[in-house]
Amino acid sequence: MxxxxxxxxxxxxxxxxxxxxxxxxxxxxxxxxxxxxxxxxxxxxxxxxxxxxxxxxxxxxxxxxxxxxxxxxxxxxxxxxxxxxxxxxxxxxxxxxxxxxxxxxxxxxxxxxxxxxxxxxxxxxxxxxxxxxxxxxxxxxxxxxxxxxxxxxxxxxxxxxxxxxxxxxxxxxxxxxxxxxxxxxxxxxxxxxxxxxxxxxxxxxxxxxxxxxxxxxxxxxxxxxxxxxxRIIYPTGLSIAFVSNDLERTKKIIDSIDERISGSFHGTSYVEPESLRQLSKMHLKSVLWPKITKRKVYINLQLSILREKNTLLYKLLTYLKVTPDLDFVMDDMTIDIKMYTYLILKKQAQRTKRSLFNSLSPTAKFK
Incomplete structure (x- = not known):
């Protein structure tokens, strides 16, 4: 069985x-x-x-x-x-x-x-x-x-x-x-x-x-x-950024990961912003809202975007918690799908654990 x-x-x-x-x-x-x-x-x-x-x-x-x-x-x-x-x-x-x-x-x-x-x-x-x-x-x-x-x-x-x-x-x-x-x-x-x-x-x-x-x-x-x-206090989804020089190759890696973990989440979204500015513009509709409404969101980013980390925009986005919940910087080394799968599920389980036994929830009234 x-x-x-x-x-x-x-x-x-x-x-x-x-x-x-x-x-x-x-x-x-x-x-x-x-x-x-x-x-x-x-x-x-x-x-x-x-x-x-x-x-x-x-x-x-x-x-x-x-x-x-x-x-x-x-x-x-x-x-x-x-x-x-x-x-x-x-x-x-x-x-x-x-x-x-x-x-x-x-x-x-x-x-x-x-x-x-x-x-x-x-x-x-x-x-x-x-x-x-x-x-x-x-x-x-x-x-x-x-x-x-x-x-x-x-x-x-x-x-x-x-x-x-x-x-x-x-x-x-x-x-x-x-x-x-x-x-x-x-x-x-x-x-x-x-x-x-x-x-x-x-x-x-x-x-x-x-x-x-x-x-x-x-x-x-x-x-x-x-x-x-x-649901706003405890978003049920997760945003995961993959940063690389090859978006097409990374998309295939994301698909491989999703084959393993799609049953562990209720729904999936995928975005491919060209800059931090574009990511900030689409954040509410394409990242935050799907997270609140139970989806995991894959964000496929160009490696060059990392150069924007020292900008005022990046610092502002970080302060406002607009940055992804989890990010992976890909390189030319061997990709460990198993490791990525584990880290994503571990992060999500940790987030979910914080929402359990909360007094607001009707499923946590008795033990």
């Missing part, structure tokens, strides 16, 4: 040991042996408040690091783990939420609904089909996509028992939306989704409105403000 599979299986056992109320909401058929995507876990609020501690314990047990903690919504948080000395692609992203929400669509599916009639599967828990079907459909409507693969997944869940669709969808959507979605699943005609998308989007908003009272909305707004502050 691969390391990430062993870790995921162990994490499920940890949740069981503390008697957490949870279920893995989708893509679980071959887990933990095969992890096809990030792992979406609905979890009770008390256990959600222990996640910094639980995930840190998991990382320590397997001698890996938390490379990113991404607080990306109200009672929603993701943790990405990785060994620092990885020599190949590694991906283990654990996504947790108490209620299922989307940006601008709070509480699409309350926790009590998601865990209703949950069932044990291997050493973890999964939702009932009449819960998973509308969960999948809500995600597709929110993201604005639906494919034959999604329909196939739903058909495999219901096993031609179309009463499951009626029970599941009508518990969530109004009758008109439920009927459209049933026709979509029965016929497999994706054009029904596209033709009715605007209506389905409005129906989804109605679900959110129905599930959120004034108290929930006020808490949602407050935590969105706190979350934005937290």
């Amino acid at each position: 691969k390391l990430e599979s062993k870790m995921l299986s162990r994490f499920f056992n940890k949740l069981n040991e503390i008697e957490a109320n949870y279920c893995v909401m989708n893509n679980y058929i071959n887990m933990p042996e095969v992890i096809p995507s990030d792992v979406d876990i609905a979890i009770d609020k008390t256990s959600f408040g222990k996640l910094d501690q639980l995930v840190t314990e998991l990382a320590n047990e397997f001698s890996v690091s938390i490379t990113q903690k991404i607080w990306h919504g109200f009672n929603k948080c993701a943790f990405i783990l990785s060994p620092l000395d990885t020599e190949k692609y590694f991906w283990l992203q654990l996504d947790f939420f108490v209620d299922f929400s989307g940006k601008g669509f709070p509480n699409l599916m309350p926790f009590s609904t998601m865990i209703k009639n949950k069932a044990q599967y291997k050493n973890f828990y999964i939702p009932a089909p009449e819960v998973e079907v509308p969960f999948i459909l809500q995600r597709r409507i929110f993201k604005g996509d639906a494919s034959h693969a999604h329909i196939k997944t739903i058909r495999s869940l219901i096993k031609d028992d179309f009463d499951i669709i009626n029970r599941g969808n009508r518990a969530i959507f109004d009758k008109e939306a439920s009927d459209i979605l049933k026709d979509l699943i029965v016929s497999g005609d994706i054009s029904l989704f596209d033709e009715n998308y605007s209506f389905l989007r409005k129906a989804l908003k109605s679900v959110s409105n129905k599930n959120t009272n004034m108290s929930y909305r006020l808490e949602y707004i407050l935590f969105q403000f706190i979350r934005a502050l937290y």
Whole structure:
């Protein structure tokens, strides 16, 4: 069994040991042996408040690091783990939420609904089909996509028992939306989704409105403000500069490094400024903002830019912390990809560690 599979299986056992109320909401058929995507876990609020501690314990047990903690919504948080000395692609992203929400669509599916009639599967828990079907459909409507693969997944869940669709969808959507979605699943005609998308989007908003009272909305707004502050204080990304005489060769080196570490970050950006002045102009949009919004940013620079280190501009940029978080000066010597990989992941893990167990975070309320 691969390391990430062993870790995921162990994490499920940890949740069981503390008697957490949870279920893995989708893509679980071959887990933990095969992890096809990030792992979406609905979890009770008390256990959600222990996640910094639980995930840190998991990382320590397997001698890996938390490379990113991404607080990306109200009672929603993701943790990405990785060994620092990885020599190949590694991906283990654990996504947790108490209620299922989307940006601008709070509480699409309350926790009590998601865990209703949950069932044990291997050493973890999964939702009932009449819960998973509308969960999948809500995600597709929110993201604005639906494919034959999604329909196939739903058909495999219901096993031609179309009463499951009626029970599941009508518990969530109004009758008109439920009927459209049933026709979509029965016929497999994706054009029904596209033709009715605007209506389905409005129906989804109605679900959110129905599930959120004034108290929930006020808490949602407050935590969105706190979350934005937290993300600014603790940017989840990293900027890495490579300085050389050969930008094309360096780009190939960056690509080789990224093949190893792309699973350890949520997204990648690449910039190639011609001077410090140009870097300073693009910093906010192309470097700082991607870092705040969870990306790693590769900066490919000409060696001649180092001559600007003694200029007033460089000193000002350094004072304002506009310079990269990590920089490597390349020469004609043999390039050690393994060393660069380790140093990048180590730096990122150190930065992430500072954001753990912070009082602002809802995942650090209990130990």
